[in-house]
Amino acid sequence: ELKVEQNPLFLSMQEGKNYTIYCNYSTTSDRLYWYRQDPGKSLESLFVLLSNGAVKQEGRLMASLDTKARLSTLHITAAVHDLSATYFCAVVNTGTASKLTFGTGTRLQVTL
Amino acid sequence: EAGVAQSPRYKIIEKRQSVAFWCNPISGHATLYWYQQILGQGPKLLIQFQNNGVVDDSQLPKDRFSAERLKGVDSTLKIQPAKLEDSAVYLCASSLVPRTSGRGYNEQFFGPGTRLTVL
Numbered sequence: 282e283l284k285v286e287q288n289p290l291f292l293s294m295q296e297g298k299n300y301t302i303y304c305n306y307s308t309t310s311d312r313l314y315w316y317r318q319d320p321g322k323s324l325e326s327l328f329v330l331l332s333n334g335a336v337k338q339e340g341r342l343m344a345s346l347d348t349k350a351r352l353s354t355l356h357i358t359a360a361v362h363d364l365s366a367t368y369f370c371a372v373v374n375t376g377t378a379s380k381l382t383f384g385t386g387t388r389l390q391v392t393l
Numbered sequence: 394e395a396g397v398a399q400s401p402r403y404k405i406i407e408k409r410q411s412v413a414f415w416c417n418p419i420s421g422h423a424t425l426y427w428y429q430q431i432l433g434q435g436p437k438l439l440i441q442f443q444n445n446g447v448v449d450d451s452q453l454p455k456d457r458f459s460a461e462r463l464k465g466v467d468s469t470l471k472i473q474p475a476k477l478e479d480s481a482v483y484l485c486a487s488s489l490v491p492r493t494s495g496r497g498y499n500e501q502f503f504g505p506g507t508r509l510t511v512l
Binding site for chain 1: 484499501
């Protein structure tokens with residue numbers, strides 16, 4: 282059974298600081314997604330990572346994937362308050378084409 | 394392009410009552426998913442349809458939950474009877490036909506969700 286773990290579960294950081302969220306998964310997969318969820322809202326897709334070594338960047342967020350280590354990271358550069366949200370990674374179960382298993386989520390709070 | 398629509402947005406019921414949720418996917422999306430998201434957790438897949446056929450319902454509590462997708466477009470998810478532990482947000486998502494090989498991927502687009510409170 283595929284398991285997906287994120288850490289930390291909660292992150293409080295000051296504006297302007299850098300930090301990394303980690304996503305580990307237990308079995309082989311070749312696709313990983315990062316989503317953002319604001320309180321009371323639905324999921325917004327941020328990145329899809331398709332291969333080993335893939336790196337995607339959008340604004341202050343950068344995601345990477347190491348399929349050999351079964352690890353993805355979401356790096357936040359010079360955080361701003363607008364990035365406060367919960368971030369989920371989700372991994373595609375190999376052989377299922379599209380079944381996603383989500384991580385536990387990381388609640389990010391950026392303080393002034 | 395219109396997104397995934399869900400209704401109602403909020404529902405409060407007492408335990409042992411029945412409830413139904415409705416989802417209208419993005420036009421042209423053959424695959425539809427229902428997820429359950431309990432407070433503080435990531436979404437968990439309940440059921441996946443491709444057109445009007447069930448692809449995966451391994452995590453659907455079939456003694457109380459049912460879902461259908463008539464004509465391969467809209468879908469309803471029903472809970473009968475509800476339990477306290479069913480309190481959650483129920484998310485519907487849709488995607489194009491998933492690919493099982495090659496470099497393609499099929500992003501899932503999520504609706505706003507229905508927040509269910511069971512008292």
